[in-house]
Amino acid sequence: MSKVHPTFDPKGLIRESYRIEGITAGECRSIFLDWALSIPLGQDHPPLIAALLEQYGGAQPDHPMTQVLREGAAQPSKTGRRGGRAARLKPN
16 A cells, blocks of 8 residues: 655544544544645645545545545535625526
């Protein structure tokens, strides 16, 4: 198994989450958020998440962090919501 580059998990948060016995999905989401906020601005998250999934997810597919990483890797759906003034105006 190849080692994840340190810039993919600068604080080791994801690595450590896999070591915590009995960790919950909620705790994993909180750790994931902290991880995402620790990534430098301008760095693209999807390739980092893919590398973390490759490193840890394959060996532990049922771990709550694996599920959180999969959710993080999924493309957000477009809601079609319009914001600002356009959302408040009624169509003619």
